[in-house]
Amino acid sequence: xxxxxxxxxxxxxxxxxxxxxxxxxxxxxxxxxxxxxxxxxxxxxxxxxxxxxxxxxxxxxxxxxxxxxxxxxxxxxxxxxxxxxxxxxxxxxxxxxxxxxxxxxx
Numbered sequence: 001x002x003x004x005x006x007x008x009x010x011x012x013x014x015x016x017x018x019x020x021x022x023x024x025x026x027x028x029x030x031x032x033x034x035x036x037x038x039x040x041x042x043x044x045x046x047x048x049x050x051x052x053x054x055x056x057x058x059x060x061x062x063x064x065x066x067x068x069x070x071x072x073x074x075x076x077x078x079x080x081x082x083x084x085x086x087x088x089x090x091x092x093x094x095x096x097x098x099x100x101x102x103x104x105x106x
Contacts, residue, residue, distance in 0.1 A: 051080040
């Protein structure tokens with residue numbers, strides 16, 4: 001997604017989906033993250049984990065279906081850096097995990 005196309009929208013609660021299925025939903029914790037990052041609750045309510053993704057992995061946002069479609073696979077996202085609170089070194093962890101070009105990993 002080209003940055004010129006990004007429109008500020010509250011995505012909290014939107015479904016996050018990859019090519020191989022539903023990953024989870026955009027988490028409330030997104031509000032506590034630096035710009036260009038968003039948090040995703042993955043797993044069931046019993047095994048819920050919150051991970052952080054860079055906005056560069058977003059392929060498209062469907063406002064009508066309240067869905068965020070991302071390029072990485074479900075397994076890649078489920079193994080992404082976990083949200084450990086506002087003091088975590090998220091930019092470093094996210095860069096190390098997704099690399100300089102997050103759209104490629106998947």
